[in-house]
Amino acid sequence: MKGAAVIFILAGIASAQQSISFPTQDGGMIVADLYGKGDRAVVLAHGGRFNKESWKNQAQTLAASGFRAIAIEYRSAEEGRRFDILAAVHYLRNNGAKSVSVVGASMGGDYAAEAAEAEPAAIDRLVLLASGAYTPLIKMKGPKLFILARDDANAEGPRLPKIQAQYEKAAQPKKFVLLDGSAHAQFLFETAQGERVMQEILRFLTAQ
Numbered sequence: 001m002k003g004a005a006v007i008f009i010l011a012g013i014a015s016a017q018q019s020i021s022f023p024t025q026d027g028g029m030i031v032a033d034l035y036g037k038g039d040r041a042v043v044l045a046h047g048g049r050f051n052k053e054s055w056k057n058q059a060q061t062l063a064a065s066g067f068r069a070i071a072i073e074y075r076s077a078e079e080g081r082r083f084d085i086l087a088a089v090h091y092l093r094n095n096g097a098k099s100v101s102v103v104g105a106s107m108g109g110d111y112a113a114e115a116a117e118a119e120p121a122a123i124d125r126l127v128l129l130a131s132g133a134y135t136p137l138i139k140m141k142g143p144k145l146f147i148l149a150r151d152d153a154n155a156e157g158p159r160l161p162k163i164q165a166q167y168e169k170a171a172q173p174k175k176f177v178l179l180d181g182s183a184h185a186q187f188l189f190e191t192a193q194g195e196r197v198m199q200e201i202l203r204f205l206t207a208q
Contacts, residue, residue, distance in 0.1 A: 017056075020070075024087040026080055032072040032088060036063025041097035042205065043088040044071040045108030047129075047185045054186060058103075061198055067205070068097065074111075082114035089115070089122050101125035101205055106185035116140040127201055130185040133162035137170040144174040145204045147197060151182035159184075175204070 018034040033052050042062055044055040055071040062069040072088050074081050085102060092100045102123050104112030109131025116123045120139040127145045130152050137144055146167050152159045160178075167176050177200050183191045189198070 017059075020091075022087055022091040024075075024080075024083040025090075026083050028075045028080075028083065028087075030072055030075070030084055030087050032070045033059070035059040035069045035071070036067055038066050038068050039096055039098040040066065040205075041068040041070070041092040041100045043085060043092070043100065043102045043112075044069055045085055045102060045104040045112050046071070047106030047108055050105070050186050058189065058198060058201075061202070062205075065202055065206070068092065081111040082118055085112050085115035086119060086122060089119075093122075099124045101127070103127040103129070103201060104131055105129040106131050109185070110134055113137055116142075125205060127204060128163075129188065129197075130159060131163070132166050132170075133159065134166070136166055137174075139171075141171055143204065143207070144170055145177065145200070146175070147177045147179065147188070147200060149179045149181045149183050149188060152184050153182065 020034050021029055021031050023029055044059060046052060046054055052071040052073040059069040059071055070088050070092065072084060074084050089100050100123060102112045109128040112126060113128065113132050113135035116126050116137060117135055117139050123140065123142060125143045130148050132146055146163060148160060148163055150160060179193050181191060188194060
């Protein structure tokens with residue numbers, strides 16, 4: 001009975017969610033969902049076909065692993081969304097986080113890469129899910145993890161060549177995980193490889 005009570009309490013902690021808001025440096029306001037506690041934090045930046053609520057399962061897993069996670073909603077204007085990412089990073093820093101990582105999916109990863117190059121010291125670790133094809137990660141010196149399905153493609157063709165080219169340019173340390181299939185970004189979590197993707201992210205975020 002005692003063990004069951006402990007599991008119930010841990011589940012409650014993992015699912016705890018708080019709605020928060022904070023300003024951007026260019027005068028905007030970001031709304032986000034906050035999960036978990038602790039001095040290690042993660043910003044979750046969703047892809048174009050998703051929203052902040054789409055990260056719920058991954059955010060709960062991160063919270064249960066001892067991370068504080070923020071899933072953000074972007075402002076309507078696409079220009080300057082790197083400031084949305086940085087606003088979340090600075091919010092976490094200002095509220096006790098000793099390390100802040102960002103997990104970005106699809107366009108969210110592209111915004112995260114822009115943020116990492118704009119303020120190289122702000123983000124400790126960066127995970128790019130099917131993204132990173134446009135911004136060379138040269139200034140950011142923290143660890144980088146690229147995750148992509150081999151046959152992931154858009155109207156322009158396979159995503160692998162462009163993302164791999166930027167991976168080659170990225171500063172060390174870095175890692176590339178190439179998966180089977182064609183699932184794009186957050187859709188990877190809905191496949192049979194979803195658990196592996198989450199474990200790769202957790203290993204990367206907790207590595208010394």
